[in-house]
Amino acid sequence: MAKGTTNAGATPPPVKQHWANQLLDWVNARFPLTPLWESQWGKYIAPKNFNFWYYFGSLAAMVLALQIITGIFLTMNYKPDAALAFASVEYIMREVPWGWLIRYMHSTGASAFFIVVYLHMFRALLYGSYRKPRELTWIFGCLIFLCLMAEGFFGYLLPWGQMSYWGAQVIVNLFAAIPVIGPDLAIWIRGDYVIGDATLNRFYAFHVIAVPLVLIGLVAAHLMALHETGSNNPDGVEIKEQPKDPATGLPLDGIYSHPLYSVKDVFGMTVFLLVFSVIMFFAPEMGGYFIEYNNFIPADPLQTPAHIAPVWYFTPYYSILRATTTELVYVLAAGLVVLVGFYWREIPGKLRPIVLGATAVLLVGFYFVEAKVWGVVLMGAAVLIFFLLPWLDRAPVKSIRYKGPLYKCALAIFVVAFLVLGYLGTEAPTEMFTRIAQVGTLLYFGFFVLMPWYSKVDSYKPEPARVTK
Amino acid sequence: MKRLSRILVVAALGLAAALPARAAETGWKLDRAEVDVADKASLQSGARTFVNYCLGCHGASLVRYNALRAIGLTDEQIKDNLMFTAEKVGQPIATALTAKDGKAWFGVAPPDLSVIARSRGADWLYTYLRTFYRDPSTATGWNNAVFPNVGMPHVLWKLQGERALKTEEVMRDGKPLSDGHGGTVQVSKLELLSPGTMSALDYDRMTRDLVAFLVWMGEPHQLARKQLGVWVLFALTILVFMTYFLYKSYWKNVH
Numbered sequence: 001m002a003k004g005t006t007n008a009g010a011t012p013p014p015v016k017q018h019w020a021n022q023l024l025d026w027v028n029a030r031f032p033l034t035p036l037w038e039s040q041w042g043k044y045i046a047p048k049n050f051n052f053w054y055y056f057g058s059l060a061a062m063v064l065a066l067q068i069i070t071g072i073f074l075t076m077n078y079k080p081d082a083a084l085a086f087a088s089v090e091y092i093m094r095e096v097p098w099g100w101l102i103r104y105m106h107s108t109g110a111s112a113f114f115i116v117v118y119l120h121m122f123r124a125l126l127y128g129s130y131r132k133p134r135e136l137t138w139i140f141g142c143l144i145f146l147c148l149m150a151e152g153f154f155g156y157l158l159p160w161g162q163m164s165y166w167g168a169q170v171i172v173n174l175f176a177a178i179p180v181i182g183p184d185l186a187i188w189i190r191g192d193y194v195i196g197d198a199t200l201n202r203f204y205a206f207h208v209i210a211v212p213l214v215l216i217g218l219v220a221a222h223l224m225a226l227h228e229t230g231s232n233n234p235d236g237v238e239i240k241e242q243p244k245d246p247a248t249g250l251p252l253d254g255i256y257s258h259p260l261y262s263v264k265d266v267f268g269m270t271v272f273l274l275v276f277s278v279i280m281f282f283a284p285e286m287g288g289y290f291i292e293y294n295n296f297i298p299a300d301p302l303q304t305p306a307h308i309a310p311v312w313y314f315t316p317y318y319s320i321l322r323a324t325t326t327e328l329v330y331v332l333a334a335g336l337v338v339l340v341g342f343y344w345r346e347i348p349g350k351l352r353p354i355v356l357g358a359t360a361v362l363l364v365g366f367y368f369v370e371a372k373v374w375g376v377v378l379m380g381a382a383v384l385i386f387f388l389l390p391w392l393d394r395a396p397v398k399s400i401r402y403k404g405p406l407y408k409c410a411l412a413i414f415v416v417a418f419l420v421l422g423y424l425g426t427e428a429p430t431e432m433f434t435r436i437a438q439v440g441t442l443l444y445f446g447f448f449v450l451m452p453w454y455s456k457v458d459s460y461k462p463e464p465a466r467v468t469k
Numbered sequence: 470m471k472r473l474s475r476i477l478v479v480a481a482l483g484l485a486a487a488l489p490a491r492a493a494e495t496g497w498k499l500d501r502a503e504v505d506v507a508d509k510a511s512l513q514s515g516a517r518t519f520v521n522y523c524l525g526c527h528g529a530s531l532v533r534y535n536a537l538r539a540i541g542l543t544d545e546q547i548k549d550n551l552m553f554t555a556e557k558v559g560q561p562i563a564t565a566l567t568a569k570d571g572k573a574w575f576g577v578a579p580p581d582l583s584v585i586a587r588s589r590g591a592d593w594l595y596t597y598l599r600t601f602y603r604d605p606s607t608a609t610g611w612n613n614a615v616f617p618n619v620g621m622p623h624v625l626w627k628l629q630g631e632r633a634l635k636t637e638e639v640m641r642d643g644k645p646l647s648d649g650h651g652g653t654v655q656v657s658k659l660e661l662l663s664p665g666t667m668s669a670l671d672y673d674r675m676t677r678d679l680v681a682f683l684v685w686m687g688e689p690h691q692l693a694r695k696q697l698g699v700w701v702l703f704a705l706t707i708l709v710f711m712t713y714f715l716y717k718s719y720w721k722n723v724h
Contacts, residue, residue: 048723090531090584093688100690101697255723263719267712274705281698285587296588296687297580 040227045254046261047233049467053123055268056116062269063113064219068212070106078158080204082197085160086298108280110152111290114313116272117148121386125411128398129232135390137229140222142387147215149314149383154207156311157200161295166308168203169195174321174379177372194301235467236398242465253467289426307428315425316418317379320444322429323437324375331442332374333366339449346452378441385448392451397463404459414447497614497657502595504681507692509541515682516540518675520551520562522624523582526571528564531583532686535559539689540682575620576608586687591680598676601626602634602659614659629672630665634658 017025027033038044077096079088092099121141124130130138157168172195176186191198230240239251250256285291289312294305310318340359347355366374395403400411421440424433505511516537519529534547535558542551544558552558554565564579571578586594597615601623604612609622614634623629636657638645645653667675685691 087531094531094536094690100688100694104694260719260723263712263716267709267716270705270708270712274702274709277698277701277705281694281701284694293588293590296584 040223041262042258044227044257045239045250046231046257047235047237047239047253047467048255048260049233049235049253049469050231050261050264051234053119053126053234055265055272056120056123058265059116059268059272060113060120061219062272063109063116064215066105067109067113070102070109071208071212073102074106075208080158080201082160082200082299085158085200089159104280104284107291108276108284108286110155111286111311111313112272112276112279113148114152117145118313121145122415125414126400127232127234128236128393128395128400130389131232131236131393131398132390133229134226134232137222137225138390139387140218140225142384144215144218144222145386146383147211147218151207151211151215152311152313154203154211157195157203158207159295160200160299161292162297162299162303162305163292163295163308163311165195165299165301166305167310168199170308171310172199174376177370177376179369179373195299196301232398233467234399235401236463237465237467239467309426312422312426315423316421316444317382317425319421319425319437320382320441321375321379322425323434323441324371324378325434325438326371328438328441329366329371329374331438332378333363335442336362336366343452378445382441382444385445388448389451392448393455394452395455395458395460397460399463401468402461402463406454406458410447410451410454413443417441417443417447495615495617497596497600499592499596499615500599502591502677502680504591504595504677504684506681506685508681511678511681512540512685513542514675515678515680515685516542516551518679519582519682520553523679524554524562524564526564526566526575526579526621527582529562529583529686530564530581532562532689533559534562536689540685577620579621582683582686584687586680586683591684594683595676595680598625598679599629599673600659601629602632603662604634614657625672625676626665628665628667628675631662632659633662635660 024034028035034042074092077088077092077099079085081088089103092103094100096102124138124141153168153171157164172186172189175189176182178185187193189199190196191202230238233239233253237253239254242251242253244250245252255261279286279290285293292309292311309315336359340355344352395407397403400408417440421437421444424437424440427433429437534552534555535544537547537551538544547558554563555561566579568578589597593615597613600614601611602614603610606612607618609620611619611621611623611626612634613619613621634657636655639654639656640646648654665672688694
């Protein structure tokens, strides 16, 4: 027998794989680890023209991780007990090794989270990221924003200082304004007739487990939905519709996000951490905005502070609440009538009776239900109205780069109104401040309710086929 | 959009500059307390004043006696000079006055002073401790310019002496100056009635040291925080450069 014939049919000896690859194969045979990584990030194709505003998504994810990790360590020494809570926070600040660092990371992280998320949302307004086909990504994002507000609100009670206590008192009392069931509802939420130990315990439960659990699920959904449709970009160009580059097989303006955006986001994270550290190490109270001075006075149910201000990230909405006086409700009633008349021809015939009925009910409500209740409704509506954006915007293009002067003005006015409302919410109300807040409230809602109109009549430049630099 | 991001940075800086300052509710101008929490002699002097004059009514129950090691004292020095209300150096700096007695005697229980500097601010405390004046209309015979009708009497009066509040109209060309709302512009001053055992300068120094001690107690790790912060910023700055060049080198072929 010739040697050549015996070897011809045999398989070549198997290449000895590295043990890590063997382990990966073992896992992949049982769990789609590699496909999951590749679909979510490893082989995700993103537009190549992301700018400054596209850093804030990954930064939000990083701050979420920071909050969860520091939060775990805080729970190890914090006591959710009305008699012990305040002192336990100071115990963390003084006696727990590195406790002060963990606590300042968490308190600065809370404000940083809102800064990053507000900028992330602003990016969506700039470039129309909420538009078709990314409506669900947007809705999951709005739900994350809601969760974040709940998380901030519940967490702020835990240090059990005067602002913790009275801030919670003011917000829970809002529910008492709801007709008929309000007072009982408020007691049910508090578990007591005033904010007390029962309230602290349940807020703690919501803050450390209930809300974070929902939050993490929503973040996963937000990312999966995004990676399904692909990312928008500053030009609003859909790279999935572009022809493929024959050399790479990628859309003409698409690149692999890993490692390109991985390294870019890591750079963004280090810059963020630098700014974050300046605040955390040198001004952790941030002049009373991140940690309010009065919150160093232990909660006292018998002494109402002269001026109760929520933390800065709630103040735009708090301003809207306070601005809703009987006068503003009349303006709202008039505005509603004008709005229905204005959009009348656009409302489908079948819907017209429903719209008329709803308007009538609201008008009766405006007249008979006290303004305080409408303040609560408006505050809620101010947050929830973000959900409707994909359907309010009728522009033929996504990005502000190709939108006309109407949208540019509307967005600028909205941002100014938001900032002014935010500032006013930190100040004690005066007659003039209330007037300004009322104008701000109308402008805030005007951005949304007039969008179907101005986004239709605005002038537009054609969207390019390729992204620009 | 580069322009927009630049505007954002400028706006953030502007906001930082506009941070609210804590002022007295009365409008009395607060004096600046030049406290230095790195000055251990100042903190030790403040600690001595604190146990001698404050601890009778106010506790600092979130702080242990042996925490004072951080301001340069040994356990022996703490035991021999500062511990009147405790037996072991590991015990908290608590007052012997009960909240119930405090309320009965002063109308309100004297607050714990552990974090008082963080709610009031150093300038307020410094001004408060130096603006007590005689007022026969109050229960204690004392009143205060930044905290009207305060329940606390002027504990340090033998040191500072007695003063009275004088309010007078501002004169211009021999006539009272109008405030534009039908009234006149008035200005309040504290005038010495009888001197205390300390000169005004020594009294200011003593209260400054006391406030420094209160500021230190409010956050004992504040110096360590800033010292660590310098190193962290240094390391992060290097990291920013490194990640920037990493990012640019990966992106050099993306056009």
